[in-house]
Amino acid sequence: MKAGVIGAGAWGTALAQLLASDGQPVALWALEPDVVDAINRTHENPLYLANIPLSSSIAATGSMADLSDCDLLLVVSPAQHLRSVVAQAPAGVPLVLCSKGIEAGTSLLMSQVAQEAQPTSPIAVLSGPTFAHEVAKGLPTAITLACEDRELGQRLAARIARPAFRPYLSDDVIGAEIGGAVKNVLAIACGVAEGAGLGLNARAALISRGFAEMTRFGLARGARAETLGGLSGLGDLVLTCSSTNSRNFSLGKGLGGGGSATDLLSNRRTVAEGAHTAPVLRDAARAAGVEMPVVEAVCALLMEAAPLAQVIDALLARPLRPE
Ligand SMILES: NC(=O)c1ccc[n+]([C@@H]2O[C@H](COP(=O)([O-])OP(=O)(O)OC[C@H]3O[C@@H](n4cnc5c(N)ncnc54)[C@H](O)[C@@H]3O)[C@@H](O)[C@H]2O)c1
Numbered sequence: 105m106k107a108g109v110i111g112a113g114a115w116g117t118a119l120a121q122l123l124a125s126d127g128q129p130v131a132l133w134a135l136e137p138d139v140v141d142a143i144n145r146t147h148e149n150p151l152y153l154a155n156i157p158l159s160s161s162i163a164a165t166g167s168m169a170d171l172s173d174c175d176l177l178l179v180v181s182p183a184q185h186l187r188s189v190v191a192q193a194p195a196g197v198p199l200v201l202c203s204k205g206i207e208a209g210t211s212l213l214m215s216q217v218a219q220e221a222q223p224t225s226p227i228a229v230l231s232g233p234t235f236a237h238e239v240a241k242g243l244p245t246a247i248t249l250a251c252e253d254r255e256l257g258q259r260l261a262a263r264i265a266r267p268a269f270r271p272y273l274s275d276d277v278i279g280a281e282i283g284g285a286v287k288n289v290l291a292i293a294c295g296v297a298e299g300a301g302l303g304l305n306a307r308a309a310l311i312s313r314g315f316a317e318m319t320r321f322g323l324a325r326g327a328r329a330e331t332l333g334g335l336s337g338l339g340d341l342v343l344t345c346s347s348t349n350s351r352n353f354s355l356g357k358g359l360g361g362g363g364s365a366t367d368l369l370s371n372r373r374t375v376a377e378g379a380h381t382a383p384v385l386r387d388a389a390r391a392a393g394v395e396m397p398v399v400e401a402v403c404a405l406l407m408e409a410a411p412l413a414q415v416i417d418a419l420l421a422r423p424l425r426p427e
């Protein structure tokens with residue numbers, strides 16, 4: 105058994121560390137030669153997951169050919185690059201998609217993108233409340249593993265589970281993906297509330313009303329309510345909306361503190377997926393006739409279409425309605 109991980113950002117590196125924790129070989133594909141070099145020479149990834157000593161069973165590589173003998177591939181690139189990395193991956197090997205987002209230009213979920221890029225590869229989705237540093241340190245974590253093929257899902261869960269890492273099985277791939285994609289946009293909104301000093305009542309309101317938006321959109325796209333209320337939806341929403349450990353929450357906090365989206369987004373090395381998902385989600389929701397006022401507000405701030413005070417006033421002035 106040899107697992108492959110595609111993408112050596114914080115999450116790919118943490119997942120490689122998790123898989124290698126029982127001593128099995130893990131091939132970790134990285135885009136940057138510096139990252140390959142650092143992991144192989146010093147067993148660290150200072151660029152994306154600093155201060156975590158990595159297992160010597162992890163071999164980093166810049167060549168997808170080194171993943172050809174893997175029985176499992178975890179795909180952990182930013183969502184907007186998933187199509188190109190999956191197209192380069194070995195064909196026919198089960199792909200576990202760990203990226204959270206919706207593809208710009210197509211509005212496709214990651215499973216749909218992967219299906220197009222590697223039509224012969226079985227697909228599963230791994231998504232839930234999981235800060236990379238905590239998983240890399242072996243702290244207790246639960247996550248949704250969604251796969252339409254239940255037997256494959258069970259095999260993958262057994263392969264990925266570790267004493268402190270518990271995958272919960274689901275066959276609702278769409279639900280798991282929509283929760284992970286939408287919560288990133290809502291975390292930006294909660295960060296804005298924090299940065300603007302709007303208080304904890306406002307944050308709780310954004311989480312609850314944001315979850316209502318996630319549910320409306322998810323149901324319209326064929327997700328199941330129980331999945332949206334589980335680890336990959338509500339669970340991840342609560343985590344990401346509660347901490348500056350979240351890149352999305354931090355981005356929002358910067359916006360709420362008066363920073364411009366252009367400044368905050370330029371030259372960042374790490375990914376804040378919500379900034380890329382927000383306009384795609386807004387357009388998909390409009391096309392489906394689904395109201396998502398919090399998502400609309402985040403888009404307005406990201407596009408610098410209106411000042412912060414005006415965006416907040418517009419949200420508060422919406423007509424009163426039943427919960
Ligand atoms: N960090 C977490 O705690 C966490 C947890 C769960 C899910 N995720 C998801 O995992 C995905 C990856 O996030 P991350 O935190 O590992 O990334 P990161 O922000 O730590 O690093 C950025 C990654 O983007 C890659 N990249 C940049 N340009 C690229 C290109 N042109 N082609 C391919 N890759 C490119 C870099 O090599 C690097 O791996 C995201 O969708 C994120 O939402 C992250």
Ligand SMILES: O=P(O)(O)OC[C@H](O)CO
Nearest residue numbers: 232233234235350351352
């Ligand atoms: O840092 P964020 O905002 O990308 O969130 C990381 C994970 O998705 C949390 O589950």
